[in-house]
Amino acid sequence: MAPPVILFDRIPDDGLQQELVLEEAWLTEVLAETGLMAVPGVAGSASVRLDKDGRNVFLSGRFEAPAQADCVACLERMTLSLGADLVLHLEPAAGKSVKATHEEVELSRDELDVDVYTDDRIDLAHWLREAILLEAPLHPRHEVCPVKLEMPAAPPSARDVIDPRLAPLARFIKKE
Ligand SMILES: [Zn+2]
Numbered sequence: 001m002a003p004p005v006i007l008f009d010r011i012p013d014d015g016l017q018q019e020l021v022l023e024e025a026w027l028t029e030v031l032a033e034t035g036l037m038a039v040p041g042v043a044g045s046a047s048v049r050l051d052k053d054g055r056n057v058f059l060s061g062r063f064e065a066p067a068q069a070d071c072v073a074c075l076e077r078m079t080l081s082l083g084a085d086l087v088l089h090l091e092p093a094a095g096k097s098v099k100a101t102h103e104e105v106e107l108s109r110d111e112l113d114v115d116v117y118t119d120d121r122i123d124l125a126h127w128l129r130e131a132i133l134l135e136a137p138l139h140p141r142h143e144v145c146p147v148k149l150e151m152p153a154a155p156p157s158a159r160d161v162i163d164p165r166l167a168p169l170a171r172f173i174k175k176e
Pocket of ligand 1: 071074
């Protein structure tokens with residue numbers, strides 16, 4: 001099951017705290033587009049707080065999402081712990097269409113990390129998905145790969161391998 005949609009009217013004046021389980025099936029779906037995978041049998045978690053300011057919503061908290069991937073360096077399966085703090089200012093979408101005509105306002109909104117919610121619905125699955133995808137590494141790699149890839153012994157260079165039949169000649173060359 002995906003994280004829930006919170007209706008604006010369900011947020012009490014003193015805020016709403018949600019402790020969520022990020023189920024393996026949902027993480028699998030979210031991570032599908034990244035090349036990462038959920039860890040079989042392991043769920044993630046999110047602690048989300050919603051506070052109202054007029055019709056605006058301040059979303060804060062943190063998520064932890066275990067994932068696994070094949071290390072790009074050693075190709076061994078590795079486990080990653082994706083996690084980050086959540087900080088999001090949400091305005092009702094209606095407010096956006098009014099302000100969208102003012103480009104300067106739009107710019108400052110981006111800087112403030114303001115986004116919108118529509119139809120009084122705060123879709124936690126949507127925001128958590130975005131946050132998780134932001135944390136997903138493009139090229140997952142161990143800090144230190146556990147398997148030491150032995151460099152294959154350098155093939156002996158032609159200089160070192162001398163056809164026995166030419167050995168006398170080689171000695172001759174060395175003397176030169
Ligand atoms: Zn590795």
